[in-house]
Amino acid sequence: MSLNKTEDLTQILKELKVGSILIKQKSHGEKYVRRFYLDEHEDFISYYQSEKIFAQPRRYYIREIDEVRAGFHALAFGQLLKQHNVHSDDEELAFSIFYNNYRDELHLMANDEQTRCKWILGLQYLIDLYAQKRQGHIIHDTNWILSHLRFGDKDKSNTITKLECQQLLADSLNVELPEDVFEKLFQETDKNGENILTPDEFINFFQVLARRIDLYEIMQKYVENGDEQTIETICMNINELLYFLRTVQNQSILTYSSKQFKDDFTIQPITKREQVQELINEFEPNIELQEKGLLSLDGFYLFDSQLCGDSNPEAFNRVLRSGCRVVEMDCYDGDDGQPIVTHGFTFVKPCLFESIIQFIKPTLFKASPYPVILSLENHCSISQQKEIARILKQILGNQLITAPITTKNSSVLPSPEDLKYKVLIRTVEHDSSDLCVFFETKSFRESDATKNLYFGSHSPSLSERELKQVCRSDPIGLMKQTQKCLLRMYPDGLRQD
Template identity: 30%
Template sequence: MLCGRWRSRHRRREEPPVPAQVAVPLALPSPPAPQDGGNKRPGLRALKKMGLTEDEDVRAMLRGSRLCKIRSRTWQKERLYRLQEDGLSVWFQRRIPRAPSQHIFFVQHIEAVREGHQSEGLRRFGGAFEPSRCLTIAFKGRRKNLDLAAPTAEEAQRWVRGLAKLRARLDAMSQRDTHTWIHFYLHRADSNQDSKMSFKEIKNLLRMVNVDMNDMYAYSLFKECDRSNNEWLEGPEIEEFLQRLLKRPELEEIFHRYSGEDRVLSTPELLEFLEDQGEDGATLAHAQQLIHTYELNETAKQHELMTLDGFMMYLLSPEGGCPEPAHTCVFQDMNQPLAHYFISSSHNTYLTDSQIGGPSSTEAYVRAFAQGCRCVELDCWEGPGGEPVIYHGHTLTSKILFRDVIQAVRDHAFTLSPYPVILSLENHCGLEQQAAMARHLHTILGDMLVTQLLDSQNPEELPSPEVMGLMPLCRPLAVYCWASRLRTPAPCPQPRPQPCQVSSLSERKAKKLIREAGNSFIRHNACQLTRVYPLGLRMNSANYNPQEMWNSGCQLVALNFQTPGYEMDLNAGRFLINGQCGYVLKPACLRQRDTTFDPECPGPPRTTFTIQVLTAQQLPKLNAEKPNSIVDPLVRIEIHGVPADCACKETNCVPNNGFNPRWGQTLQFQLRAPELVLVRFVVEDYDATSPNDFVGQFTLPLSSLKQGYRHIHLLSKDGASLSPATLFVHICIQRS
C-alpha cells in the first residue's frame, strides 16, 4: 500500500466529541521561587548566553506552572513544572508515599512538542480538558510521552512557545558553546548556591564533568585563579578557571601552524587551511564569509581576521563537522524508479517494546515517521464490533484500532519527508473486516491514497519518488506493490520484468539467496522491490545486521525501530543523508540490470581510509548515581560494507579522563567497495574484567564524510544528542 502527500484541498474529518470527565488535581507545595539579581547566579549565565533572560515565555517557565499530568481516565494529577536556570532542564515534583520526589528532564532530549489532543494518550484520556489547554512533550528514545493540561490556554502556549525557543537556541549553538553545558554542572556543584566555589566544590565539579584530576595539580590551578587569595573562586575567577579547564592545546597548535607569529588568521591563511582540509571550491570569498559568521571579536571581524576563539567556533560548527553539509538536504537524483533506492523501513512498527508482551501504540508510528521511515508495517486482525485491530498475533501485546493507525499515518507521515510511504499490510481479517479496512483507508486518507497507475507510467518500471511526491498524489500500493513469492532468481534479467511484484523475505531466506543466487539476486533487485524482515524467533525484538541486505540491493530492509543497538545505528547512518527523506539512491553497481557486481568478490582495494584519533571532549558520565566513577575511554572505528571491507580497529584507553582524553593514534583501512561503506565511530568505557560500556557513537556513509580536522558529535544509544560530547579527528580518504 503506497501513500503520498495529500492535495491541498483535502480537509480533515472532524473528530467525534469526547465525553467530559472529572479530574481532581492534587495540590503540591511550591519550592522557593528564583530570587532577583539572577544574572549574578551561575545558572542564569547560561540563559543570558542564549539571549532568553528577558523572554516573557521563558520567564514564566522559570517561575513554574502547575500542570496536570494525564496517564489514564483515572490517573490525572497536578505537578509543579519549572524551568531550571541553566535553560537546559525542567524540574518537576511528584507525590510518592510519605515524601515528595523531585525529577528533571532535559530540553535536548525532547523530540517534539505537540499542541492540543495530538497524542494517543490525550485523544483517549484528555476529554475533560479543552484542546487549547493541552500539550504533549515527546522524547527521543524509549521514554514515554508527557501529556499535560495547563490551567489556561495562554499558560499552555507559554510552555509550547518557550520550549520551542529553548530547543531552537540549543540547535543554533550546534554544540559550539560548551560554557552553557559546564555552567549547568557549575550550578549543581555550588552546594550552598552562594555563587562562590570552594576547592571542595571545584573537586565535585571536576568529578561531575568526568575528570579525575590529581589533587595537587587541581589545587595549583585553583590557586592560580584565586586572585583574591581567600580560598574561594567567584565571578571572574570562576570564569578564568573554566577557561583554563576548557583549553584545547591541539586546536591552538593547528591554529598557530597557519597563523604564524601574529596569532590571527588572515583571509589567505584561512583559505590555505581550508584547501589543506580538502574543502572543494574554497575561495577567498568563502574564507571571508566564515570569518563574518564565526568570529566573535568585532575588531578582528572588521579587519577580516580570525582569532583562536573564532577558529574554535568554526571547527565546532556543523560547517566544520564531519558530515558533508550539502548532504543534509536532498541532493540525489529523485527521478529514478523506486527500486533504485534504499528505503527506510520498519518492522512491527506498532510495538514500543518486545514482540511477546510489549505495548502497541500509534505513537510508535509517529516516532518512526519522525526518524524518516517510509515503509511501516500493519499486522491486521479481526477485532470486536466489526473493527479490525493491529497487534502481534497470538501474543500478549496490546491491541490498537486499525483506523487509529491510519489517522496517525494521515497526520504524521509527511511532516519530515514529502516522498511516498509504503504501508505493508499483513492481513489476517475475514472479508467483512477487510471491507472495513478498505473503508477506513479511503475515508481517512482520501486523495493521499494511490489507487491507479500514474499517467505516462512505463509498465516495466516503478514510478520515481519525485513523481510520487509532487502530481496531486498519493494512493495504496495495491497498484504498485503486489505481494509475490520469490524463489531463486533467474541467472539473467527476465525479458519483461514485473516491477509491481514485491517479495517479502525473512532474514534467513534473504541470506540463503545472497549465498546461492549472488549476482542474480542483485539484478533482480535492480528492477523489483524486496522487503527483508527479522526472524520471528527474535523474541526480544532484536535486529539483524542490515548491511548484508543493502550489499545485495534489497530496498526495504525492515528493522525494529524500538530496539536500540548497532543495527539501528547503521540504519540511522544510512538514512542520515539526502535530507533524511527516507530514500537514498543505491550505488550505480546495484542499479544496472546487467551488473556484474558481486559483494563476495568486489575486486582489489580502491580506497585507503586513514583516520587519526586525536582527542575527545566532555564525554558523559555513565552512572550518575556514582559521582566518583570516571570513564576510561577508548575509540573504536568500525567499517561496515562488503565482507572483505568489514573491519574494526581501536585505540588504547585513557584512564580516568572523560573530559579531555588524548590519543593521537592513527588507524588505517583498505576498502574495495567504498560506495557501500558505513563508518561507525564508537566510544566505550574500558573494563578489564567485563565487557566495555557504551558511551556514544556516530555513523554515516564514507561518501558523505569530509576530510581534514573534524569534530564527530556523539549520539546516545537511542540516537539522542550527547552535546557537547565530541571526538576530534583527522580524516584522509585516498582514492585510486
C-alpha cells in the same frame, strides 16, 4: 499568537522560567495541580515540589523531548474523554509532551489558551534549537557541552564524578571507551586530582574526547603538507580522496554500460575523479522509486520485543520522524468488527488499526515530503479488510494513492518527486485490491527463470536468513532484481533487538 520577533520569544522564555500552573493528567483519571517552570539554563522543565516530604520533582530534559503536541491527540486523552474525566470543550487547553524516544508521555492542561500557546511555542523553539546544534555537530559550543554536564550531574553539585561521567558517556552519548583510555583522558583533564571534573575541565574532557586522532593521522599521510595542518583545519581535495580510495581502500563502484539499460551494470574499481564525484553527489529525487534504497521497519510499533509488550501508535510516530518511509503493520481481526495491529502468536498487546492511522497522519510528512509506504501484513477476514480500506480512505483522503499515476515509462514506478505527500499501500492482491496500486506482495524467487516474471508493481518478500544466503550466493543478481522492483526483508521471528 505567533513568534514574529525575537523579543516575543525572549519574553516567552522569561515567562516560562517564572512558571505557570498546569494540571498534570493521568490516563486513569487522577490529576495533579503543579507549577511548572523552565530551568534557568533552558535544559529542562520541572515543577515545584509538592508538600510530600520525600517527593522529588521529575525533570523533563529538552534533549529527551521528541514532540510537543496540542490538543487531545494522544491515547491517554482519548481514554480520559471516554471516561468523561475531561470535556471536549477543553481541547484548546490541552497539550502532550512525548519524550524518551516516544516511550513516555506527559499530559497537561493549562488554565487558558494563551498559557498553553506559550508553553508549546517556547518548548518547540528549544527542541528545534537543540536539534540544530546536534545536527551541526557543534561540539565546541560550551553551552551545549555544559548541558550534558548538568544532565549527568546526578547529585546537582555542578561537577561530575568519574562514575557519573562514565554513565553519561555510555547512556546518553553512546560512547564506550576502554577502561584504560577513559582513565587516561579523565586524569589528564582532572587538574586537581580529586576524581571530579569542574565545568571547565569537563569542556576540555569533551573536546579532547571528540577529536578523531585516528582519522587525523590517516589524513596526514595522504594530504599535501599534512604534517603542517592541525586537526581542525585538515581536509582532502578530490584528487587526494581519489588516490586514497583507489590505492588504500581498493574501493569499487557500480558502473552502468548504458543510461537506457540500468539493469546492465558491473562493479569496477575507482580510477577517475568523476567516480569520486558520484560518491559524494547529493540525493537525486527524480530517479524511479525502485532504484531508491528504502528503509522498512518490521515490528517497530513495539516498544519492547517481538514477543511481549505493547503495540503503540507513538512508536510509528517515532520512526516516521526519524525519516523511515516504509512502515509495516501486522493486521488481525479485532472485536466489534474493528481490525487490530499486533504481532501474531505472541504476548504483544494489540492496538486498534484506526487509532494508529489517526495518530500517524499528522506525522507522515514531517521528516520528508517524499512518499510513505504502508506495508500491510493482512491476516483479516474479508469484512475487516473492507473496514481497513474504509479507514484508510476516510482518514488519509486524497493523500492515499488509489489509482496508477501516469509516467513517461509505464514499466517503471513513479519517482519520489512524482509521489510527494502521498501514501502507498503494499499488500497481497486480493486484500483491499483497489488500494494495492504499485506494491503487490509476492514470494521471493531466486532462480533466473522466475526472476524475470516480476513487474515493477510487484514487491517480493524474503526472510533475513534468505537474504543472507542470496547476498553470499548471487549478490549481483540480487542488486539487479532490486533495480526492477522493491524488495522486502523481514527479521527472524525470535529476534529480540
